[in-house]
Amino acid sequence: MNKVSSAFQSQPLPLKNIAINDSYWTPYVELVKNTVIPYQWDALNDAIPDAEPSRAIRNFRIAAGLEEGEFHGFVFQDTDLYKWLEAVGFSLSTSPDPDLTKIADEAIDLIAAAQDEDGYINTYFMVAAPDKRLTNLHDCHEFYTAGHLIEAAVAYYEGTGKTKLLDVAKKFADFICLTYGPEPGQIRGYDGHQEIELALIKLYQVTGDTKYLDLSSFFIDERGQKPSFFREEWERRGRKSFWTGDVVQKHFPSLEYWQAHKPVREQEVAVGHAVRAVYMYTAMADLAILNGDQELLNACKRLWNNIVHKQMYVNGSIGSTHHGEAFTFDYDLPNDTNYSETCASIGLIFFARRMLQAEMKGEYADVMERALYNTVTAGIAEDGKHYFYVNPMEVWPEASKGNPGKHHVKAVRQKWYGCACCPPNVARLLSSLGSYIFTSSEDTLYTHLYIGNETQVVLGSSKATIELTSELPWKGLASLQIQAVEGDGIFTLAVRVPSWSQDTSFSVNGEEITAEIRDGYAYFKRTWKQGDQLSIHFDMQARRLYSHSNVRANAGRVALQRGPLVYCLEEMDNVSPLTSVRLPADAEIREVTGIWNDEVVFLEMDGIRQEEDTEHKDTLYSTAPPKQEAQRLLAVPYTLWGNRTPGEMQVWIREQS
């Protein structure tokens, strides 16, 4: 199998070439390897007390004829196993583990045993509704599920060199290639939940077989064409939805939710289910570059700009409403009812990295970093066994219980859910973290994320071993050191200048140097020698962030950010209600350590709070103006919230000005 050459401006380095060694990130990587992956395996095997059973393994056993029984779970339950296998593949690529390999191989044997002769595999349809196969792509996620199989297969192949799962994936993909497409006799259809589009590109990249690239292009460009495939499919099945059973629907639902309301090239704003959207945009960006398709790239840029400049929360999360886990509209960013699904930020990271490969612009990496350091890691508890699906900007625990419009907002992380999309998604992202640190072109190594690691890379006519050390996110120093170099050593190190660092300086071997900075990257071309060290000095001063005035929810409010980390107030460090406090516009922001541990930086400020009005404590409305008293405010990195005493949380703090 030959890896295809690529038209990307730059490419990520192979995951197995990157050994992460970082005081901040290594614990996350280890947590995934040592806790999350085993825990999720237990979950897949229904071995976690008090958690909803997944039944994923059992469904495969039934489909393979090894066990009698009924299918259980969601129609896309298989993806739990696939996402787990993908994470395992990533993990094995840098941390070989014979025991884990054995478990994964057995799971793969089970999948292979369940696969139909024609290549089709989906335990729901095989066990529960064999006559309904491929009759409802709109609702039933069959190609979404196939996409996760493909991604798992590629990761497992790249991590272990083993081809069994890749063969299963290719067999199913070949079946789809034959059946779906623009040719006479093929079905001009596509899936309700985008995912296979980006997966097919990975399959193309690992196999070199252009039919997978072409099928991905077909799915992307067919979407939103008229007459609508979804509408015709709906008519064929008697105007019924999988989710509502035998009820004949009066109206065909609006196609915005599925991003199928118009051809993707014509889409101007991000709409609908946020995860589907960013998975689709990821594939669009891949295709735009691989096919040299400027029109498609322009669509990606428009959609990117709409998200990032109009619909993204300050923690890099997206999806303003839990109704359909969806985007709403420009500047609608409510803090206490947002969805901001962990998976959607993961998808935004996928999209960002592709855009970065198309165009070297710091904003893409800024957003990637914002989503990673804030939302993705907030999604997982310190123990690796509890997760946030929803990442709120403000939590009032009583309201999460007592107001049905906020039931989706959890004040504490939850165990494995029935619909367990986020936990395995976090696991696969963190176990493939290495792929997001660098990309490289012919003679340039681009550093996007300052996550410590050692890597080998070929640049120009040289082969270099480079160690990245980083004191982020707590301290503002990162360095690239040339550990070894073969060849002439002439290449460029391009390092990102984060937008949060308002004064970034650089030194080589201890001497400050002036950098050429273009679009958020500083470029250093020279003859690099063993032992050379390029250091980047970041301005770590905590800053106040203000929202665009169209964001109604944040009027008069300020968020705090230091380095890549967004901060929040938690009740336990402050007072209840958190809304009673204000931060004076001129208050100094001090750094405090020793609360969490000696590294984690809290922010401390002299704030004020509304005094408790004991005279009117039984009065709901009073003409007495509230009195103020001094209140020390303490902010914790958002990503760590909810790990101590449960209580209120608030990102956007009222400012006194």
Place this chain on the structure above:
Amino acid sequence: MNKVSSAFQSQPLPLKNIAINDSYWTPYVELVKNTVIPYQWDALNDAIPDAEPSRAIRNFRIAAGLEEGEFHGFVFQDTDLYKWLEAVGFSLSTSPDPDLTKIADEAIDLIAAAQDEDGYINTYFMVAAPDKRLTNLHDCHEFYTAGHLIEAAVAYYEGTGKTKLLDVAKKFADFICLTYGPEPGQIRGYDGHQEIELALIKLYQVTGDTKYLDLSSFFIDERGQKPSFFREEWERRGRKSFWTGDVVQKHFPSLEYWQAHKPVREQEVAVGHAVRAVYMYTAMADLAILNGDQELLNACKRLWNNIVHKQMYVNGSIGSTHHGEAFTFDYDLPNDTNYSETCASIGLIFFARRMLQAEMKGEYADVMERALYNTVTAGIAEDGKHYFYVNPMEVWPEASKGNPGKHHVKAVRQKWYGCACCPPNVARLLSSLGSYIFTSSEDTLYTHLYIGNETQVVLGSSKATIELTSELPWKGLASLQIQAVEGDGIFTLAVRVPSWSQDTSFSVNGEEITAEIRDGYAYFKRTWKQGDQLSIHFDMQARRLYSHSNVRANAGRVALQRGPLVYCLEEMDNVSPLTSVRLPADAEIREVTGIWNDEVVFLEMDGIRQEEDTEHKDTLYSTAPPKQEAQRLLAVPYTLWGNRTPGEMQVWIREQS
């Protein structure tokens, strides 16, 4: 028929004795008489273009065998006609109208013709599901519908002296009395939607027949007993809900929604569907007084206090969530997602007047006034043909369209809905407005609302004709003038001292006098002579209101109230976004007329607004602190909002302090 004597501390005067003549309220009364009642009659007859057909009259024609066809509409569709007839009865009591009487009599003939021999009447069950009668009181509103029939019958009898509809109502009530109750062979059940409980008390009051009082007591005290009637009924019908058809429900729903989770005497806080709750509390208060039941009265006081001091919006509206149109929990008063149904404020007025009859305390009338002057009248457009069901505290029209969590919040009043509860409820409240102005005891006339009218009343051994004139809500003067007096003239005039008037003074025949003030009422006992005039001078200075600090939504915000009227900002008088403005804590509040007309008082203030940041207009988050500029602020009475150019609206304004 003898009117029963009553154990109420005071009683409303008969509606027909009160001729409203008030520059503020007469237009509303006339609007109901001349526009709303005819318009709603057209609605009942499906004669309004572009509005959802009601089918109410047609359903009765089919049930009466006068027409062939199928039932259409909600299971409680009959109540649209009953509520209309009740409003007609009220209206005819003070404004006889032969044409309207003829139309109403024909409608009553139709109802009588539709009634079953055993007394049962409900067109849904008679036409669409005769075998399902009284099998699902939990969902199907049969006694709720009966309650509205009874209320209509009482009003029509009191307004016209005609007994035909009263006979229909008694016949149905008699049937229910026989079938439901605590005796062996009777069903220990009650309705899912409270309403019959308060209606039966009216029927008792007009007929003197204690069996209706007893049935009401039974319904109230049976509610919430264990084992649960609703649960047993649910089991009997195979665990199905009327609203979801043949679906077998996994879980029996939580009974809080129906206020049936525990015996009503033990209920501590207002929960569940807000309209059902306040209709029930109204009946509880009636029963507490009529039966001299202190325990029940204590429950009423607890529930009152919980609503008014923890769960009521500043416009006198209730129901913090549209999920179930329900209460949520203490201090949860979101401004942009509240339900605050017009009907619920009407029910709160019912409850308030009963509490006032039990205990002469200004707070009850304060709340009655707050709900009436703000929410109830906000519910109806100036043209009498458009209605708000939801009364939001903050509107962003784009969010009402673009954020599904706010779809229920309408930026403009709507035509008659399919579920048309609020319009006929507003009509019946406004056409019976006279019943809320006064109550009287043996020798005291209590004035609760300053709405101009002339009335005759017997007080002690005197009979007096009294004219109340009022310049409210625009100016702070009201007077009671003795137009005529027979007998010794020794009686007490007790007038409410509104909590919003921080400096109220009194004069008799122009001379200031000191009043004895107890619990919000000033008492004037003397020998009243013809021509005597008691004047009340209110402090009309506009005030700022602050919320209890537990109300997260209003932190740092201020509402404006002048007299009984709460104010709001509308976009057309100010700027967009409205959240960009602030009101300095020391800004003077000036009164302005001539904008709406020469009477309506607007409030004008020197505010500030966040300058548009043209430098960062494409940036969602920026470190640049917002700049301020001067902004004249203009506030309009909340009750009038949404009658001019549609746009944003905001009650709680950010304060600069």
